[in-house]
Amino acid sequence: MFGITDLWAYVLGTVLIILVPGPNSLFALTMASTQGRKAGFAAAAGIVVGDLILMLAASLGVASLMKANPVAFDLVRYLGAAYLAYIGVRAILAKPQADTQTIKPQENCTRKAFRSALAISLVNVKAILFFMAFFPQFVNPSYPHVWHTFAALGFIVQFVSISYLTVLILVGSSLSRRLSAKIWLKNALNKLVGTLFVSFGLRLALN
Numbered sequence: 001m002f003g004i005t006d007l008w009a010y011v012l013g014t015v016l017i018i019l020v021p022g023p024n025s026l027f028a029l030t031m032a033s034t035q036g037r038k039a040g041f042a043a044a045a046g047i048v049v050g051d052l053i054l055m056l057a058a059s060l061g062v063a064s065l066m067k068a069n070p071v072a073f074d075l076v077r078y079l080g081a082a083y084l085a086y087i088g089v090r091a092i093l094a095k096p097q098a099d100t101q102t103i104k105p106q107e108n109c110t111r112k113a114f115r116s117a118l119a120i121s122l123v124n125v126k127a128i129l130f131f132m133a134f135f136p137q138f139v140n141p142s143y144p145h146v147w148h149t150f151a152a153l154g155f156i157v158q159f160v161s162i163s164y165l166t167v168l169i170l171v172g173s174s175l176s177r178r179l180s181a182k183i184w185l186k187n188a189l190n191k192l193v194g195t196l197f198v199s200f201g202l203r204l205a206l207n
């Protein structure tokens with residue numbers, strides 16, 4: 001179908017890979033639980049756009065070039081590690097604050113969530129390896145319309161990813177309402193998440 005060599009194996013592999021906790025899903029959950037549903041969906045939008053860019057790069061062969069050039073791949077890996085650690089340190093050092101946001105700061109928050117999620121997605125080595133190594137294995141090179149194959153594979157990835165992120169955001173926004181009167185708990189959660197991001201960055205840099 002559409003030049004996909006083994007559709008159900010690809011679907012199963014995609015679901016399992018997406019369900020593995022990573023920076024993208026953690027960031028969307030954190031935004032939803034600390035800043036609300038709008039920020040969570042803004043982060044999800046950034047992740048989706050970032051994945052689309054990585055898919056396009058894979059279809060154009062950029063991913064193959066990175067695989068053939070370890071220096072370029074290491075550069076992306078270290079940039080990703082530094083950015084994850086930066087986000088983690090900011091969360092750890094953030095000062096306690098009450099929920100006194102006005103409309104304008106909320107709009108700024110959603111834009112910031114989108115930009116941060118986009119940056120995390122573009123340097124997410126888990127996603128890069130997925131599109132670089134796993135993704136092309138299910139493309140039949142003899143199929144006359146390979147672009148259709150990449151589009152179908154990409155649609156499946158995005159459908160599964162959006163569904164998963166939506167569940168996380170709804171759970172996170174429900175948690176946000178419960179945390180709204182417990183500023184100390186929200187800030188403790190921020191520091192915990194910040195520590196996890198720093199650990200993601202260190203693990204990425206040392207692997």
